[in-house]
Each structure stands twice: as C-alpha cells, then as structure tokens.
Amino acid sequence: MKYTIKTLLIILIAFGILSSGCQKMLDEELLGERSNLQFYQTAEDAELGLTGIYNALSFSFADNRIWVFGDVASDDAAKGGIAGDQADIGLIDDFNITTINGNLENVWIIYYEGISRANWLLDNIGDISMSQERKDEIIGEARFLRAYFYYWLTSIFGDIPVHLSVPTPAEMQKAATPYEIIFTDVIIPDLQDAVSKLPESAASGRATIYSAWGLLAKCHLFLQNWSQSENAAKQVIQSGHSMTNLYSDNFSLSTKDNPETVFSVQHLAGQDPWQGNRLNQWFDTRAYNGYGFNAPEQNFVDEFETTTEDVVDPRLDYTIGRSGQIWYDTIQFDSTWSPTGYLNKKYIQPLSEVPVESKADGQLNYQFMRYSEVLLIMAEALNEQGRSGEAVTYVNMVRTRARESYMYDPDLPGYPGIPDGLLPDITDTGKEGVRNAIRHERRVELGFEFHRYFDIIRYGPEYANKAFEEKPNFDYETNKFMPVPQIELDTNFEL
C-alpha cells in the first residue's frame, strides 16, 4: 500500500503541474494578421498607420460623395445621369432630404472612419521609439488630416459628435458638439499644432505646413475671423507657391502636381487594391461608359463673364463640356448626354489616357485647395476688414491668370492674343462691390471643386435664398446643414 500512496501523491502533483504550468498553452498567437497589440510599435508601423489615414481621402471609393453636397446641392449642378439612377442624389438636389438618404451615410461613415484612423495613430504614436523629427511630422500630418475630415463633416452636417481619441463603445454614445466649437476647439487647434510640426515641402499628396495654413485660412473665413484668416493666408502667399500659367494644368494628368497645389487628394491607376479616381466614371458621359452625374446647370454657365464680342471666360470650357466644344480627344460634346446639356470635366480624362474598359480607374487628383483659392481667401479677409483696395489686387491676380490662358493655350481661337475686354481687372468699388466680385470670382474659379454650397451657406440667408430661388424646398435654417444619418441616430442615443 505504501508505494501506491506515494504514486498517488505523484499523480496529484502531476495534476497540479498540468493545470498551472501549462497556462502558457492558452496564449494563441494571432497569425497572418496583426492585432492592435502588435501594431504601432515601430517607425514603420507609424508610417503604415499614417498612410491608412490618407487612404480615407480617396475618390477610389464610390461612397466619397462630398461632391453631392458641395455641387449638386448648390446652384451649380443638377444630379445628372439617368432619371431613376441614384435617386437619393436627386432628393438632395431638391432639398427633399430624409435621414435615410444614402449619401448622408456614405460621407458620414468614410470621414468619421478617417478621424478614427487618425485617433488610433495619435493615441499610440507617443510610445513609439523613432526619430523625433519624423514623429512630429507624422503627428502634424495626422492632425491635419483629422482637421480636414472634421472640416468636411461639420460643413455638411453642422453640430456633430467629436472624438479626439479612440473611444470605447460606451464613449461612442456621444452628444453633438456645436458647429462653431468644432472649428474653434477641434479643427483650429489641430491645424495650429500641424503648422508647428509639418515640413515646408514633401512628396506630392502629403500635407505640408502650407496645406495646414491654407485650411486654417479657410476655416477662419467660416468663423469670420478676418485678421486671422489674413494672417494664415499670408503664410501661404509668402511661400513658394504660385499659380500655373494655364488654369487647366491643374486638371491634366501630366501637370496635376504643380506649385499651385496647396493640398490635393491623389490617385493612381492600375493598382490593386484600387487607387484610381472613380469620378472619371461618375461624371463622364454614358456614351463612353460613364454615368453622367453632377451635371452643371445653366445658372452656373451664365455666371461666366463674356466680352462684348461674346468671348467667354476661358475657365468655362476648362470646367464643363457644352455643345460645340470638344469633350476630349477628337470627340465633340453632345448636349443630349446630359439632362442640363452640360457635364463637368475637371476629373475627366481622355480615352487616350483612361480607356473605356477601365473607366473608373482615373488618375486625376481632387484639388482640395489651390493657390488661387488662397489668393481669394486673402482678398476676402482683407475686404471684410475694410481694406478693399488691397483686396482687389489679389482678385486681379486670379483674373489675370485666367485671361492669360490665351497666351499659353494654342487651342484657343486667336492664340496668343488676349481678346479685347476679357476679364478686365476689377477696381475698388467699395466693400460691398468688392465682396460681390470676390464671391463671383470664387464661383467661377473654383467651380466643381465641391466648395460652392458651403460658400453659399457661409454668405448667409440673404445670398442663399437668392441663389436657391429655383429650389422651392430650400429653407436656410433647415437646410443650412444636412440631417445626421439614420444609421447614427439608431445607434447613438445621445443624439
């Protein structure tokens, strides 16, 4: 019996070892992919996380619908396309907008996802050991991008929930922060930090210090902080940025990255996963495998100045397609392609660059901010401070480049002579007059760059009601901002 008791003891000890010593066995490693615990460890991880944020900017996602709000909702454009196709876009054009409109959800999800990616990186980058210089730059880029996404979201939706670090599920139940506070307490602090960290120049597509100054200047316009806007714009104007000789160089493949770019969203064809610009398909005619959305309205076309000899501002034909003009390659524009008779062309590439089969794989950038806009911001900031005389010089810089298209574009009739009376310099006609001139200039200079609707709202109810005379459903207070999408209302009970 003795030995059995001994062996019994051994067995009991063995049980003990098994149940305690092997606990390591329960550590199952995640394989083939990484978890949050393994990520954000190295300088490479920081770069990977940063690129992930930039990825949310892209128009390689059909759901990136900021153009629906910037252009279609405005007086510049109609839905376009076939009557029943994407009916939700038409409902926004008509200000018949319910919380289940799919466009609301599309933008909301992508842009908040961009913010979430920035928050993940910003929450974790502190502990990564890497060069402090590059770490600061990355923080600057991430904060710029977060500001960019909040700028769009609050411009579209007004009062919205704010997260400045990765929320827990409980913290995701979040009430809305007011529109002005988002500018003053979220966007502007991010941009101010970004200008202290970002480099003067970087590979095209990356945010620079001037991207941040430019967006800062723009945001101060929304807050009517004229002097701060002036100061921020001045930083960009004093940099090496300049306008291209030819306006349309900003929307051509070979010259898409140029000194005029302050911040752009980049695209590249032939990649897997997709990096191409889908707007090439969304906006081109159905005759060449496009969809024909975001069709310019007559009201927009009429905004362009003409000389007494009926020579039109050359920017019109760089912005839209119309009857009698070449669309691209040797193809004549056919006005039956669009219910309005026009299509927009800033994102359209000729078939020689993007064939019909790969229509959605465009390569043009989205020029979020060009140097010419900074000049117009400067003009506006100065004029509102009563310095109309200084303001007109900046407006005229933009007009000069426009009319000098005739000196650089051999396809224009009469090249290289500028037609008489085309886009004459404006003179100081007082604050009110210059203000109208700047508003006009912004509309034609920045047409179909998705800014128009937000300008209209920014100008106030009087301007907006006039602009939307033909849209009976428009009510300034109701439509100043879009409704928060239903998918958020269903899940965020603090709203």
Next chain:
Amino acid sequence: MKNIYVWALILSALIFNHSAFSQSISGIITDELEMPLPGVSVYVKGSTLGTVTGFDGLYSLQVSAGDVTGDSLTLVFSYIGYSTQEYLFPVDPDARFTKNIILGEDVETLEEFVVVGYGVQRASDITGAVSTIRTNEIANLPVRRIDQALAGKAAGVQVNETTGQPGESVKVRIRGIGTINNNDPLYIIDGVPTKDVGGLLNPEDVESMTVLKDAASAAIYGSRAGNGVVIITTKKGVSKRPLISYNGYVGIQTAGNVTAMTNTNEYIDIFNEAAAADDRKPIPEDIYPQLANTDHMSSIFRPALITNHQLSFSGGSENSTYLLGGGYMNQEGIILNSGYERINFRINLTSSLAEKVTIGTNLTFAYSSQDIVGGSGDGFGGNGGSVVRYAFFRTPPLPTYNPDGSYVDLPNFEGYNRADQNTWFGDGYNPVGFANKYDWNAKIYRTFGNVFLSWDIIPGLIFRTDFGVDLSIFDEKRFNENWGTDGRINNPSSLSKGTGTDFTWNWTNSLTWQKTFNEKHNLSILVGTEAIKNNRHEQWGSDREFPDQSSYLRYLGNGLTLNKGANETEVGWSLLSAFGRINYNFDGRYLVEAVVRADGSSRFSEEHRWGVFYSGSFGWNIHNESFLSEANWLNQLKLRLSLGQTGNQEIGLYNYLSIVSPDYNYPFGGTVYNGYVISSLGNVNTTWETTTTYDIGLDLAFLDNRLTVITDYYWRYTSDMLVPVPLPPSGGDANPPFVNAGKVLNQGFEFELFWREIKNNFSYEIGGNLTFLTNEVKELGGGRPIAAGRVDNGVFSTLTQEGYPIGSFFMYEMVGIFQNELEVFSSPYQGPNIKPGDVKFKDVNGDNIIDENDRSHVGTAIPKMLYGLTFNFTFKNFDLSLFFQGAYGNSIYMQVNQDIEGFYRGFNVTKRFYDNHWTGEGSTNDYPRASWIGAANNKIASTRFLEPGGYFRVKNIALGYTVPFKETSRIQALRVYISVQNAYTFTRYPGLDPEMYDSNNLNEETVQNPDLASGIDWGTYPVPRIYTLGVNFNF
C-alpha cells in the same frame, strides 16, 4: 516536458515495486452478447480485497498471502442486474491466472449501463437528463454520417439535413437553439472530442450513443457543453474466438415527391394570359410547331446507386482484444454529377501491459470525396445556385439538347429575334447543362483516435490517461466553366483550389475512485485534467480566364489573368481544464451528484480566460423505498432534479483583439505606399456564453420492466450571449466587437416510452419519443433586431428580435385577393397600380397604408413538436422494423415560389398556380392573377409563400430474415434484409422536401449563422428515397 518525467516515474514505480507473495488474476468480464461490462465488483471471498472492472470490462487483482485463507481462493463477480458468479482458483504464489467471465443477465433486475462524461454509470444511478441510443436501433440505416442516425431516436434532439446532396453536413440541435452563434453539439468519440463527426463512423461501428441534454450530465464538459454533448462509443473486440463480421447493402435511390409544373401548352396559355393583362406581345401561334415539351425537373434526376461494404475482424487473447475494420461506401446523387465516396479503416486494440495496466488504442482513418453540385440558394452566396431551382425555372418549350448534342442555353428558335424569345421562354440556365458543368470536388483525409493507458492503482481506484488526435486534411477544387450562349455563363472561367489541415490533439487524465461503505453508502469520485489544442492552416489559390477549358488543364497557372490569387490563413485555439465529479448513492435510494469544471480558453483575454461551471443533481429511486415494496407492478419510479451551468466557447477565436488589416494604401508622389487600419474592434471583456439548465425528470418502469417511460421538463436559459451590438459610425467604421449581452430561453417537455415483450417465437419492441419546445429571445443587449434570411435584393425574411424565437419569420401578411375595384379602393392603400386579382396585405399598424411597417412576425422554422416512433417485431427468424419521424408547428418560407408562382418573367410556373390563379371575381382568394406587372405587388416576400412545414415521414421500413444454422456451424449468424428509407411523407408542404433547413445564402447577413435563416427553401436538393438489399454475416 516536466509532466512526461513525472509519468515515467509513475510507470517505473509500477514496474519495479513488487511485494514478495503475489498471485495475479486478471481477465475481462462481458455480458452474454460479449459486450464488456464495466463496474463489476470482483472480490476475494472472505476478504476485503477487491476491485471493479474498468471501462473495458477488464479487471486484475493482486492477491497477497494475507488475503488468502486456506489453500484455495474464491473470487466473486457481482453486478447489479446480473447473476453473481463465483470462481475457485488454486493458491499458487507468483502464478498468473487469466479468467474471463461471462455474466448472465438477471432477468428480474434488468440493469443498463450508460456511458457518461469520462466514465460509465448504472442507469439507475443517473440523475441527469440523458438519452441513450443502442446499436440495434441504428444498425443498417443507410446513413453516411453517424449524426444522421440521431434523427427521431431521442427526445429533445432535432436533426435536419442541410440538403439531400450526398456528403452534405447535418444540423443537430439539442434542446432548441440557444444562441445566435454556434449551436452545434460537442461529440466525444471514445474519449476524443470533435465538433464534426462527418464521415468518421458507420452506424455498424457504434456500440452506443449517449446524448447529454441537461447541465447536470454535460457540465463535466464545461465550456463546450452548452449545446449538449453526444458521447459515441465504438465497438471493441472481445476476448473470445475470432469473429469476422460483414455488413453490406446495395440500394437504389430515387427522387420522392416532384412538384408538378406546367407543360408547354399550359405555359403558353398562362404566358399569353399575363401578356394580355399587361399589354405585352403574346407567344405567336406560328412558333408552336418548333416548341418542345420538356419536363426539366425529371431530367435532372436519375435513379442512383448506393453501395456499402463493411468488414471487421475482432477477437482477443487472454490479455488483449482487437478489432480491425474497414469499409467502402459509394453514394451517387439523385441529381446528375453529384456523389459521395468514402473509404475508412478502424483499429481498436486493448492489451494488458502489466497486471494492473491496460493500454489500448482506438484509431480511425477515413477518406471521403464529394462531387458537389448546387444544392441550395440562388448563387448569391457564391455557392453557384441550386440545380433544382434552375430546373423549376426552365420553361417546357425549351429542349435540353441542340441537334448536335450540345446544351441549349438561351431560346434559339428560327425566325424570331432573341429579345422576344427571351421574354417568352426565359433566360434561366439549362438545368441539365448546369448540373453537368459543375466541376466541384471536396476531399477530406481524416485520422481520428487515441491511445490510452488505464491503471488499477488500488482496488476501486483507477487512473486513466488518453492522448487523442483529430487530423483533417481537406483538398477542394472548383472550376467554373465558361459556357452558354455567347459564353454568358461563368464569364470568365475561373478556378479556385484550396488545401489545408485542421489538427487537434487532446490529453486527458482522470482518476476514479469507487467505494462502498457499510453496504449502503456508495461513493464515487472522479477528478481529471484535460488539455486540448487546435491549429487550422489553409492555402487557397485562384486563377481565371482559361484559354483551354479541357478538364486536364483545370489547374492553377493555366489561366490568362495576371492577378492570380493566393491566400493563406492560420488560426488556433486551446483549452486547459480541470474537472471533478462526486456521486453519492445511499442504499440505491437517494442519489446525489455534483460536478465542477474549470476551463481556461485561449479565446479570451488573460483576465477573462478561466471559467468555472458547476452542476448539481438529485435522484430519488422511490421504488426502492419500503413503502413501495409491495407494488410488484412497479419496477422503477425515479425522480430526478438537476440544475447547472455549461458554456459555449464557439464564438470566434480572437474576439478580444482589435484586428489590423493591410491594403488601405495611398499614392504619394506617384508611388503607392502600404497603409494599415484597425478593421475590427475587439472586446477584451468577452467571455463564455453561459447556459443554465433546470431539469425535472421522472423515470418509470412497469410490468417487469416491459414498459419504461422517461419524462423531462426543462428550462434552458442562455445568458451572456455574444451579440455584435452595432456601434455609432461616428466612432469609426471598424466592425463592432462582440458583447456578452443577449439572452435566450428554450423550454420544453420530453417524453420517451419503450415497450418490450419477449415470447418464445415472437417478440416486439415499440419505442416512441416526443418533444415540445418553445424558443424566445429575451434580450439582444439593446442592439437592433438582426435581420437575416435574404430572399431578394435587400429583402430579408427573418428577424431575430426580443420576444420572438431566433430566426422568426418577419414579413407582410397576405389576407386574400382583391376581388373587385371597390375592394381595392375601400382597403388600406397598397400602391397606385393595384388591380382586382392582386394580393391584399394586412394593415398591421392600422395607418391605412401598406408599407414596410406592416411586416410582422408570422411564424418560425423551429417546430413546436418533434416525434419519432420505432417498431421492431421478431417472429421466428423474421424481423421487421418500422421507423417514423415527424415535426409539427414549424413554417417553411418557399422562396423558390416567389419565382415559380410569383410569375413575373419567363420562368415556368407550378401546375398549382396555373390551375388555381385568380381569373375573375370570386374565383379564388388564395392565388393572384397572372400578370407580370401585378407581380411587383404579388411576389413581395409575404405569407403567400410561407408554407406549413409539419410532416410525418415513414423514415425506414426494414424486413429481415435470419438464416438458421446449426450450433456447430462456423457461421454464427447470417441475416438478409430489405429496406426502404424515406418511404413516404405525409405533409401539407408543397415543395420537394420538408426535412430541409438551410438558406445556404449567408452572404450579406450580419450574423452568419444558419439558425437565423432556417427553413428557407430555394429549391433545395431533396432527400432521396432509398431501396436497399443488405446482408449481415458473422462467422
């Protein structure tokens, strides 16, 4: 590593530690059927020395001088339910005797043993809710999988075939559906755990199956037992002269009920009626001479052969037993180009290593190969779409073959343009071509089994260690051939090919100790540990655009595309456990059992890894009380009460982690940079789903045990159910984490009855079981109800919502047919184009407008009642068995009827619709008018397509004859039999088969669980009727 050292120590202790006088006696104790008897007490008469037989009926005793009085020693073998035997051994120090004993049943006190978790128990000692299925109940059933054999055999167990396709999986649900996540039970085959018994065993291989239904019986398996446990024990060799056993059958399978469809004349008739109603061009009369009249449904079916041969050799010597078996099975599918083939081997060995040590192995190897065609679904989920569905759609004027022998695709009659022909005769695929063009094969190579060592340390104390493996290698290939008019189908051709391994090992150690004190106090204690580890590793490759589609070129690398796909995944999980059980039995009257198991799982974060599961149960054998001693008519009256918790850990392997995904790239300066993002959120707080079960049961036996009854009532409450509670998108777009937030209640009543009468020439058995069940989701953690069961683009047919069963059907309710204009205008507004003859829906919310807010819960796929009935008759040498099975109270959504009774395009329609559709006021209130325009309203997902799913099926009829042989003949037994499986089905269900469940279309569903979308018939591959002729042969 340390442990191995310890075991070596233990072994050496055993081998070298002999005492001086040592007479060893060992052997195996079996019943008259040569089945090993565990738990038999063996003791030296007049001494306290004794032991109990182990799991395999083996015993061994070490008798020392002090134990012997006189010059002989007598061993007593006693066992409740069997007549006690004594055997006289000569006293011979240092001798070794082997004595095998066959105990005869004591008919007066018939006793049964039940295999339970990590051991066996006398049936009379059981306090939990278990159902046992014996080999004779399932032998000779022509089933491919052992889990299929559970159907209708045990109360509380529901078994459904995914589809009738050979080799398809089977859905087993024990006591309802406890979770929106995994509901599959755990199987333990000879001690080795698995979630998938597919292809491993034949019914002939199985000695018994025990279904552990309540927490008391299953809690010993802790975190894996929440969905119930099925313990399968395979047949072993017994120590006697060699036995060669052959079981085989051949059979013919045919399709059962085939839905009647219109013929060409009827089709033209109804097409033109709809065309007139819609102002569309009718089928012109001058095309008639060109038209065929094809019955596409019967053209996809064939009489199919099924063959099965199983041969085994078993036997043993004095201290070892063996069973070697092998078999081959081949089942053609009743639909063209489908089939299943299997080869399997099995080895069960036991051997005495030393006097008190037994080692052994149970090892199975199985190879299976399945040729697959679309069995369910419309192809949306990437499963290719069901062949049956296309056979329904194809209109009868279209022939199957062109004159040159190729398949007809789009209608191609002379003299008419294609657009018109497509409108008239439809563009559905040619079902025969569709079936035959499938090139989809899945092979599985599986090794399953264990080695074990059992050691009787001291009398009553047994140590056992088991090492088990489950290795499954799969090899799957699918080629989508490009064919059809202008190559419209599968354009471009594509190939996907995958291989992978799934490997699980387990190491289980247990100590059991049994002791009786003062003859009345019976105590049994079990303690043990278990470690289980799994790894799954898969590789998939894909290729597209094959310039030459010849079958010998359908290999990776032969396609044209530059972007060839490659994908590799590897995942794993592990479980570490300690468990214990105490049984105490006072005088056979009062029974108490307590179980505890602690499980540590890799699936949870370190702080939440360990869970402890308890159960307690109580039994009272009232018939053993003195106040019932006079009641001779009553053989058993036992009350059982139990309560306990089990868990469900089948919830995703890394839920606690947030996952980072690559490929969120972006170009800078014309060069693409890699980008990573957090793509799904983890929840470090996730832990087990817990199932708490309360069970009250009553076991009765009357009239010399001829009638036995087992009843149970239970409440099975799942809490902490993991629910992906949707998060606000303002927090980011990563997938939401699972949260332990849901609750589900299943409750039900189970009733099993067995009647047995044995006479000289004639004996019979009648068994029946009955289950009532209700299922209700109590909480979803404040999350939104979960829509599932996609039946049309963006249309879901079920909604899992608080207060309703899981997967409850949710849709419009049809109240009739608008008979006239007045009724259209006086009813709630249904839309601008409603005409008399259209379907009228119920205005559920009473707002006078029919819209999506008028959908409501209208039924469930979970039957209210399940039942099974078995009759076995033996008369002289003849035996007859009948097996019936049924369900009641469930609904089936006949999705395919949206297409073949919805009549909205050139798809064939059912004869039922043709004969009964609305033709004018008062003609019918059930079927709408024939109109493609009207179909926009009439084919909306509604109760129009919801059919009663109840059925009563004659599942199996078998008639056998046992050929008599003389006792001296070498042939021990020869039985021949004929049987019919699925002989007839009584049902109101108009589809091919009510015994199907799977929507098989889980893409786009939030929670990819078939239980959320059960009972949706897409035109499912039906279960065949099988006629077999078989032989059982022992010599």
